[in-house]
Amino acid sequence: MKGTVLLCVPSFMALPLTVWAIMLSPVSADEGMWLFNNPPRKLLKEKYNFDPTDQWLEHVQKSSVRFNTGGSGSFVSASGLVMTNHHVGADCLQKLGDKDHNYYRDGFYAKTQADEKACHDLELNVLMSIEDVTERVSAAVKGLPAEQAAGARRKIMAEIEKESLDKTTFRSDVVTLYQGGQYHLYRFKKYTDVRLVFAPEQQIAFFGGDPDNFEYPRFDLDVCFFRVYENDKPAKIEHYLRWSKAGATKDELVLVSGHPGHTDRLNTVADLEYLRDRFYPFALQRLNRMEVMLTAYSARSDENARQAKELLFGVQNSRKARDGGLGGLLDPAIMAQKIKTEESFREAIRNHPDLKDVDLVWNQIAEAVKAEAKNLRRHTVLEGARGGAAGFASTYFAIARTLLRAAAEYPKPNGDRLREFRDSNKESLELDLFSDEPLYDNYEEARLASSLTFLCSQLGYNNKVVQQVLAGKSPEERARELIIGTKLKDVAERKRLYEGGLKAIDESKDPMILLAKLVDPEARALRKVQETQVDEVKRQAYNQIARAKYTLEGAGTYPDATFTLRLAFGVVKGYEENGKHVPFETRFAGLYERAQEHHDKPPFDLPPRWIKNKDKLDLSTPFNFVCTADIIGGNSGSPVINKDAEVVGLIFDGNIQSLVLDFVYTEKLARAVAVHSRGIVEALRSVYDVQSLADELTGAK
């Protein structure tokens, strides 16, 4: 799924933070992003006569890997080999490049383990255990008004995480599920020494480019291999996925284990209308702006294009996903179905003696949505999701803000801090903050100038903060001055300020630190409004809806996606589109035909290796395929496995019809798109001649 980028680049794409929701209609068909501790046993048994054992589930869970940049992956060898998509590895590939090396564009292969290249700041997580802590969280907030409840909840969550961290040394996150209906403590084994093993050329990973993105049939080798190390040696992995000889076959049951990022599938109608009328149009306004800016910047030189490539890809991908999502929301058929379901559910609530009062929470959500709409623009430009303020789109600003807030937050008790500064997240935060990824002043300046201009248009030029930010200069001049002036390029300086705490920050004259300081009071105030008047109100209201749902329908269902590990399932099959049958798989032969159709012009051009080695390839090998599994952005890089937990494919996209999966599941046309396991091995052997990697995958060595 190209939608991963929605999750991993918060600076340009603020998702509504807490649109958690619960099921409002019974699950059927191949629907569902299921929790590993509440798997769809009944559905699998009834429909497919498949009954996974607890061992099967534990094995698949521990073979699954989360990329904290926003995607999924899996262990595929006992020596720490991790498989994911090229576009999930993009962040690392981009950062490893420099003026003379463009690994993102040209690909990479480490002939020996000594050649494997350490990523700058990649963190991988493996889910080791799940513990239900709902009771403890609920007890801590019981009876409190929204304003205090938000704080109390944050505090108890941080406390539980800290306890767990101290006890187990595992990364420990309390995750919110079923819209606050349940809280689970997830413990992760963390890998931070991650090295690049193999990536193909971006040309073939993303063959067809933006025009073919979210389309099918496809012909993409969207694959990338990393290896995790411990103590400078390849990690020994107990749970990893074996390779299937046959790969995905027609009408076969397949399962997908991965991390769907976010769905709004079960929002109330008021919440969906907010997305349709305010959030999506505003998000698209920003994405269009960024796409135009980055495209223009890229056109100026090859080096510019290299610097901007990953972000541009992410922006285009998000834009297309948002366009598709908005298209779904503007489809009256979908909205009518939502309205109908909601009405009958509310009627059932009103007719139930114990639930009558729950009907009122729809109004509370509608009120929260109003506050959210009112806050949207200001919050987005000054604070943003996870601190990625859209008005200050420079990595230096993000660093400055983190340093400023770290100094203010860490002295507080763990539970009272802004959530990203909780103890259990400290190591991850430092990995990011002290990353030695190369930054480019021209690029930072162009992005910052453009975002300052956007800031002016959103808050108004005469706004007090805007005037203070610009300090009597035009956005271009101001951006130049800030980028030239900041010393945060130097990781040692970041460390000095970080370790120096409040005193060092107070004394700093770094213009980027001063800027972050200037904006901070208002940014924090906006965040507070969002957390107390929107997030917390919604959380409590949805919690009540969730309870009513359980009362009426029982609990055998799945929560909306939250970038936690899920199990989906489906069958390998094609579909009918405008009266035409779209077959379930493509083959290598089709790749060459499509390139020819487009006269080998970008983005339909083939890398030289693929032209040279065409004769060596078995052109009848399956390349990509589709299945009905229920996936969304964040599932990128998820393994597709068979009943024996063998790899038969690798999720990398959904078709255009799958973009409504954000709101509603359908298997009529929506399909997950995957690279076929046989296509991967055939390409590795015949195009890239990387036999030892292919051997490691297939167990031949």
Next chain:
Amino acid sequence: MKGTVLLCVPSFMALPLTVWAIMLSPVSADEGMWLFNNPPRKLLKEKYNFDPTDQWLEHVQKSSVRFNTGGSGSFVSASGLVMTNHHVGADCLQKLGDKDHNYYRDGFYAKTQADEKACHDLELNVLMSIEDVTERVSAAVKGLPAEQAAGARRKIMAEIEKESLDKTTFRSDVVTLYQGGQYHLYRFKKYTDVRLVFAPEQQIAFFGGDPDNFEYPRFDLDVCFFRVYENDKPAKIEHYLRWSKAGATKDELVLVSGHPGHTDRLNTVADLEYLRDRFYPFALQRLNRMEVMLTAYSARSDENARQAKELLFGVQNSRKARDGGLGGLLDPAIMAQKIKTEESFREAIRNHPDLKDVDLVWNQIAEAVKAEAKNLRRHTVLEGARGGAAGFASTYFAIARTLLRAAAEYPKPNGDRLREFRDSNKESLELDLFSDEPLYDNYEEARLASSLTFLCSQLGYNNKVVQQVLAGKSPEERARELIIGTKLKDVAERKRLYEGGLKAIDESKDPMILLAKLVDPEARALRKVQETQVDEVKRQAYNQIARAKYTLEGAGTYPDATFTLRLAFGVVKGYEENGKHVPFETRFAGLYERAQEHHDKPPFDLPPRWIKNKDKLDLSTPFNFVCTADIIGGNSGSPVINKDAEVVGLIFDGNIQSLVLDFVYTEKLARAVAVHSRGIVEALRSVYDVQSLADELTGAK
């Protein structure tokens, strides 16, 4: 100037209609877009010792040609040869192409006159006479309140035009100058049989593409030749410009005769703030959206790219111009200068016994600006500048609206109609309406679907008009249905409806006509608000400011640009940028160097002819040059002439520093960019081997 597109594609770029303004500071240096009946004699005499005779002025005026698609040109032979830019000819080039011919991309040359290709709907105008009708217009509106004044003014203008048309058969337009300080009757000789003679490949006309647009140094052969015909024979032209042997030389005085489209140079501060805070950001939001949509559409196939190429070019060009303009408005130095000038002017007014009351009109303008800001989004999507509603971006919709309104307007007395339906404009309107330019359903559908989505976001999905427009479908479905269903593809059907008048329109079941009907009441209401509460109020207020200005400073100045013929002047010279000297001219050798720098990759790739014929070219020939003349969008295609009225170059762009010329003149860095006359001839002879055309230009034949 690439900015021409601002003027000729109203469907995507609504300019504020009546931001006419007057001078608020004395003219100096090489400033000014001067009227031919009020030329800068004093400045030219004092600074350059040049004293053009009346004959000189008449000759240059009548050698100048206006392209009604939005650019300038000139006669360059006695046989009707017209020179302009490739990008001014783009509209015709685009329309002449089809699935098998891409003249816009590949260029064109007619070996004989019989091969010259007639444009579908191109109209050229030559200004034959100017008559001051200020007194008659002013008398008709004297003492009337704004609401009635607007109608009365429209009526008297239409009356004057009709009288003139009947008497002379010339196209007759009453033009508003000095913000309503003066009204002049312009009589034009009109040419509608215009044929394409020569165009180079777009690659070389626009070498460097979007990255180099509005930049300098440049290497573009942005040139195109047409020939006007009368009675199927090349028109015999009395006034045409001879070719200079030497071409533009360093430090030489040069003059530019052309049609600058629009400046806001002399707006009040409140008006400029409106542009900065509302109009420009909103325009950029639309342009970014269109650019992304058109780029994605183009990427899908070569044929898509061909269909969208001209519009995409126009959108990118406007976007870059707007970005630059907004950058100027966000520059506190420029705004501070504006505020200071305004303050001292108002002080002088308050201190003058006869002018005291005039100080009040600044508040009137501020009020009008508020109404304009309030109306902006709705007016843009439902009505748009010149009927190009941004919510319905399809040529079929524009046709439907014109047919609908023609039926309603033509039965009214000439003076009571919407201005575009005045008798004197009828022939031009019909040329456009019955154009047999090819239209492409996929392309129309993609644009319409995108604009309907934009409509939803601007008015809100639950807006009554939006709901009626969508008729229970998603924007995509609705667009498809409308485009499939309309019969307006057929020019004969358009004629039938046009000639059938109100009855035919009433009976029509064409879905596009029905859509235009549905939207019309609200669209007309919004236009009325714009015309009475904004345009007319501003017109009257600026008129008073203009009078005050004359009282205090005299009338020896030039009005803001209004796409009327103007004379500018300056010297050929380079400038200093970031401490580096930018030379006044480039040469062919530089073109090849720049292509090499960029590895011959688009948009820095050379057409095959230029590679093949490199050796034949004299690489030391001047190619492009810059001068200080005061120009803006609409000046594209203007001849640059010397004191002897000989062609020394051809305006095609301004540098990035010239984008502030919309608001303020500066000759420090701002430069007009032109193709050198010697470069044109050298390319025609040595690259294209079109000797007869070169002979016709240089008088060698």
